[in-house]
Amino acid sequence: MIAGIAWRAALVGIALVTFGVQLDRQTRRTPAIAESVPEALRSAAQLPVAADALAGDDPDRALAEAERLVRRRPLPAEHLRLLAQAQFAAGQVDKSALSIQYAAQRGWRDPLAQESMLRLALEAGDAPEAARRYAALFLRRDTADALLEELGPPVLAEAGGEGRTTLASIxxxxxxxxxxxxxxxxxxxxxDAFVEIIAATAAKGTRYDCRLLRQAQRALSARDEAAGTRLSAIVDEQC
Structure with a gap:
């Protein structure tokens, strides 16, 4: 009889754990149920829990949840970036700067990490690094044009400078x-940076699609007639 009770209890325990694991997986589609997942079973659920805590007004809780997230799932760059945000909110500025660097190194596709690293590079006067981060953001189709318009001038300000030469090499x-x-x-x-980069790459043998190059020339002329005229000369040489 005791063995039967133990067996049924074990089955119930297995069923509860299975349910918890399935509930955890479901949070990938339904983040709102993350808090319903038992704390010990949270894996996927820990990300929305940590994000929700960061959006709240308790920085200590946000930090604790972010640290738990990284302990359980340390690889995704998004998790390290969230930890950096929580550390900054908790006043751990130096740790936050280090975490965001790790996040950016690990995940070139995390836009917030790349933007943070770009701004840090600008503050440090590291134009090549800022240009590399700008390229990473530029390549993401979901990066807002407004952000690229904002960041372009400080990254590419100097004619012939390291920012422009780095982006030209990319x-x-x-x-x-x-x-x-x-x-x-x-x-x-x-x-002017756009024209300089095209001119520099063309001089080193890069061949652009003529149809796309002419489209770019027309679009640029609508913004800046003088720059469009300079690009027109490059189009004539290439096409």
Whole structure:
């Protein structure tokens, strides 16, 4: 009889754990139920719990939940970035700066981490690093044009400077994103920097699609007629 009770209790325990694990997985689709997952079983659920805590007014709780998130799932860059935000809110500025650097190194696709690193690079006067982070943001189609317009001038301010030469080397070495560079750059980049980068890459042998290059020239001319005229000369040489 005792063995039967123990067996049924074990089955109930297994069922509860299974239910908790399934509930945890469901939070990927329904984050609102994250708090319903038992704390000991939270994996996927810990991210919305930590994010919710960060949005609240208790920085100590936010920090504790973010630290728990990183302990359980240390690899995603988004988790380290959330930890950095919680550390900053809790007054741990130095730790926050270190965490955001780790996040940016680990996940080039995390836009907030890249933006943070870009701003840190600008503050440190590291133009090449700022340009690399700008390129990472530029390549993300969901990065707002307004953000690229805001960050472009400080990153690419100096004619012939390290920011522009670094971005030119990235553009020249990445044929797969030439179309995105031409299309988006004509809209959001400082016009003189855009023309300089195209001229520098073309001088080193980069060949652009003529149809896209002409489209970029027309779009740029609508913003800056003088820059459009300079780009027109490059179009004539290439096409």
């Amino acid at each position: 553009v020249g070495g990445g044929q797969r994103w030439h179309s995105q560079f031409l299309n988006r750059g004509a809209r959001v980049m400082p016009s």
